[in-house]
Amino acid sequence: MAGKRQAAVAASGSWTDPDGVRAPAGEVHAWLAGTNQTLCGLALSRTRLLRFPHVPWEEIIPESGGWADRVQRVCPRCDAAVRRRPQAHRWTRTSPRP
Template sequence: MAATGTWTDPDGVRRPAGEVHAWHSGANETVCGLSLYRSSLARFPHVTWADVQPATGGHADEVERVCPRCAAGMGKRRDERPWVRTRPRP
């Protein structure tokens, strides 16, 4: 897990904030291809991808945006669309 910002929870543990990206420990870039160093992303090897999902994650209090390319790379389904068709197709 990598993010553009950090915050500290009441227990004193660093958590991701701002825009979050998927990152595998040992790699120099995120799943979507951003360089950690050039993008100034903070690393969070102790936080999992599921923990930063705003809908279900336990550590997503300060997460503002989840990178859609990283979400696709981590297995988000294409048919999960944020819209609903209101009238049938002709």
């Protein structure tokens, strides 16, 4: 899909890995760069969530490994917004009435 923006991470905390790079910790939310809110609608400034534009959303999912070392909770609403179903799975009527 052309023009699709990549979701980054906003988190309630941070930690520094052995290489000296900031990493997300605590509760994580999906965030689009250039906006001031998460995909579930939380304002970053009011909730004091930290932005991690260098961490893609796919890297904080616990199954992926990556940056998920200290992630305690993944926002289910943000996860659902990022992982949209492909258009091929749309509903179609298979036996319409005559």
